[in-house]
Amino acid sequence: MMSRSRLLTIARKELRHIFRDWQTLVVVLVMPVMMMFLYGYALNADAKDIPCLIEDPSPSPETRAIASKIDASSLFSVEGSVFTADDPAELFRLYQVRVIFRFPPDFARDLHRPGGAHVQALIDGSDPNMGAIIRNAADPILLGATLDVVGMRQPHVLDVRTLILYNPEQRSALFFVPGLMAVILLMISALLTSVAIAREKELGTMGQLLVSPLRPLEIIVGKILPYLLLAAVDGFLVLAVGRLAFGVHIAGNPWFLAACSLVYIFTALSIGLLISTIAKRQQHAMFMALGATMMPTVILSGFIFPVLSMPLPLRILSHIIPATYFLEIVRGIILKGVGFAELWKPLAALAGEGLLLTAIAIRKFKVKL
Amino acid sequence: MSAEAYSIRTEQLTKRFGHFTAVDHIDVSVAKGEVFGFLGANGAGKTTAIRMLCGLLQPTSGHGYVAGFDVLKESAKIRTRIGYMSQKFSLYPDLTVSENLKLYGRLYGLDGKDLRARMEEMAAFLGLKDLLPRLTSSLPWGWQQRLSLACANLHRPEILFLDEPTGSVDPVSRRNFWDLIHRLSGQGTTIFITSHYMDEVEYCHRLSIMIDGRIAAMGSPRDLKREHGSASIHELFLKLMEHQPLMEHGPRPEQKPV
Numbered sequence: 001m002m003s004r005s006r007l008l009t010i011a012r013k014e015l016r017h018i019f020r021d022w023q024t025l026v027v028v029l030v031m032p033v034m035m036m037f038l039y040g041y042a043l044n045a046d047a048k049d050i051p052c053l054i055e056d057p058s059p060s061p062e063t064r065a066i067a068s069k070i071d072a073s074s075l076f077s078v079e080g081s082v083f084t085a086d087d088p089a090e091l092f093r094l095y096q097v098r099v100i101f102r103f104p105p106d107f108a109r110d111l112h113r114p115g116g117a118h119v120q121a122l123i124d125g126s127d128p129n130m131g132a133i134i135r136n137a138a139d140p141i142l143l144g145a146t147l148d149v150v151g152m153r154q155p156h157v158l159d160v161r162t163l164i165l166y167n168p169e170q171r172s173a174l175f176f177v178p179g180l181m182a183v184i185l186l187m188i189s190a191l192l193t194s195v196a197i198a199r200e201k202e203l204g205t206m207g208q209l210l211v212s213p214l215r216p217l218e219i220i221v222g223k224i225l226p227y228l229l230l231a232a233v234d235g236f237l238v239l240a241v242g243r244l245a246f247g248v249h250i251a252g253n254p255w256f257l258a259a260c261s262l263v264y265i266f267t268a269l270s271i272g273l274l275i276s277t278i279a280k281r282q283q284h285a286m287f288m289a290l291g292a293t294m295m296p297t298v299i300l301s302g303f304i305f306p307v308l309s310m311p312l313p314l315r316i317l318s319h320i321i322p323a324t325y326f327l328e329i330v331r332g333i334i335l336k337g338v339g340f341a342e343l344w345k346p347l348a349a350l351a352g353e354g355l356l357l358t359a360i361a362i363r364k365f366k367v368k369l
Numbered sequence: 370m371s372a373e374a375y376s377i378r379t380e381q382l383t384k385r386f387g388h389f390t391a392v393d394h395i396d397v398s399v400a401k402g403e404v405f406g407f408l409g410a411n412g413a414g415k416t417t418a419i420r421m422l423c424g425l426l427q428p429t430s431g432h433g434y435v436a437g438f439d440v441l442k443e444s445a446k447i448r449t450r451i452g453y454m455s456q457k458f459s460l461y462p463d464l465t466v467s468e469n470l471k472l473y474g475r476l477y478g479l480d481g482k483d484l485r486a487r488m489e490e491m492a493a494f495l496g497l498k499d500l501l502p503r504l505t506s507s508l509p510w511g512w513q514q515r516l517s518l519a520c521a522n523l524h525r526p527e528i529l530f531l532d533e534p535t536g537s538v539d540p541v542s543r544r545n546f547w548d549l550i551h552r553l554s555g556q557g558t559t560i561f562i563t564s565h566y567m568d569e570v571e572y573c574h575r576l577s578i579m580i581d582g583r584i585a586a587m588g589s590p591r592d593l594k595r596e597h598g599s600a601s602i603h604e605l606f607l608k609l610m611e612h613q614p615l616m617e618h619g620p621r622p623e624q625k626p627v
């Protein structure tokens with residue numbers, strides 16, 4: 001049986017530790033907001049005004065018109081035009097462009113011949129993402145511009161109409177807010193909790209608590225409660241910044257989202273607890289929490305790299321990580337507005353994992369005595 | 370004799386870790402109000418024995434009774450009746466003196482008026498009154514040690530376990546500390562103290578010397594010195610260490626000289 005007054009005594013003490021240590025407060029309150037803005041602007045995959053160069057050995061009205069149409073597109077910005085690009089490396093360096101469009105000398109003449117004309121797009125592939133964006137965009141933009149110039153319409157054979165559901169504008173904010181929520185809640189729950197328990201061991205106060213009438217479970221729950229509170233505060237913080245600064249609205253039921261977040265926090269706390277039964281010092285706890293939970297979460301949960309494109313062993317690994325399930329749930333609620341009927345599977349996996357880890361952690365904690 | 374006549378009594382108390390016997394069939398009895406010194410080299414098994422008596426560790430065999438309760442079955446009852454202070458002065462450095470006191474008071478079920486009265490009493494007794502609002506980390510070692518004692522003693526335990534409480538404290542503070550110990554013992558508190566400062570253990574009513582997990586000698590400092598013809602406990606201790614046939618058990622992995 002747990003004593004409420006002893007539990008609250010420990011919880012209150014833990015809150016004092018948190019509020020007296022400004023470093024913890026910064027981690028809890030400032031870092032999540034900072035991460036939001038960092039990811040918000042750094043993960044912005046919507047490329048525009050990519051600098052490009054035109055090689056035009058025999059300028060003609062046609063090439064000039066096409067160049068100005070390229071420049072007018074939102075994706076490219078023409079930095080200049082040269083007569084020859086025999087040494088492209090030198091030009092890339094000199095003009096700081098990402099792509100060089102090379103018109104051959106008889107481009108204007110070829111344009112009106114049956115064989116058609118050729119243009120070469122020389123792409124700087126040192127940034128694979130940027131290279132892929134340019135490669136995919138170059139063909140339709142050039143073709144469109146050229147057809148316009150010669151006054152032709154694209155032959156009408158097939159029209160694929162795409163309609164994007166759930167995130168119609170494909171804004172990256174809708175993608176990173178759920179991911180950051182998973183990472184930040186994990187950080188508070190697993191990292192801070194394991195460090196806080198390891199700290200008591202390092203100070204020797206854990207031994208002092210254990211010889212008091214406190215029960216091991218009261219120590220654990222009392223120490224965890226404040227972090228649960230902090231995690232909840234951070235959950236709201238992420239959603240609030242997401243809504244105010246990035247316009248992310250929750251399509252589904254916010255209370256269901258809160259309930260699911262609590263299940264995730266519970267699972268993350270159980271990881272923190274498990275780490276704290278192994279780690280004897282704060283530093284050990286921190287490195288274990290970073291290495292065993294934060295890194296895999298960022299890389300394998302589907303936060304940044306899609307799980308579907310991972311090789312099988314990594315896909316299996318990603319299904320051990322609680323954040324994978326949580327991401328599925330959060331994206332489902334925020335973007336699709338779905339509820340329990342659609343999400344019970346990942347929710348059950350998350351809860352099951354939490355229960356299992358808690359059972360192991362409490363067992364280990366008791367054996368240690 | 371019945372268990373109740375003593376504050377602490379052990380019968381063949383033993384703890385083994387694998388093949389290593391840390392505490393080897395010890396019989397110790399401590400009377401109520403007695404200051405009992407529990408001596409031994411580092412790794413002789415003192416801390417293991419104390420941990421068993423405080424209910425933190427299950428004995429492998431034998432029996433132990435603390436405040437009349439069985440360490441095997443009634444450790445929860447024992448824990449409300451003992452105070453424990455370790456060499457590390459386990460206080461929270463980021464809490465104030467009064468917050469540390471309140472915390473430990475509350476853990477032992479004190480609250481409201483009772484708690485305030487005990488805190489005032491303890492602060493007056495240990496001269497901590499002016500320090501109550503100070504952060505614990507800002508106190509010198511000697512005062513942290515006093516605060517530690519205050520925290521362990523706030524709930525008026527029947528028995529105080531002090532595990533090397535005077536480590537890394539200057540001689541004047543140590544002398545003052547022993548004065549406090551004797552005043553507490555005068556009020557009826559049983560003191561069970563470990564130390565490896567052989568000069569200060571002369572202040573104990575009775576003491577035992579533990580070597581390789583076993584009790585090598587036990588009695589009042591005066592009797593022990595007379596019995597073994599030693600001028601001091603320090604000398605006696607070294608003599609016992611030399612006579613100990615180490616081959617019998619093989620070298621002990623944790624043993625370090627004093």
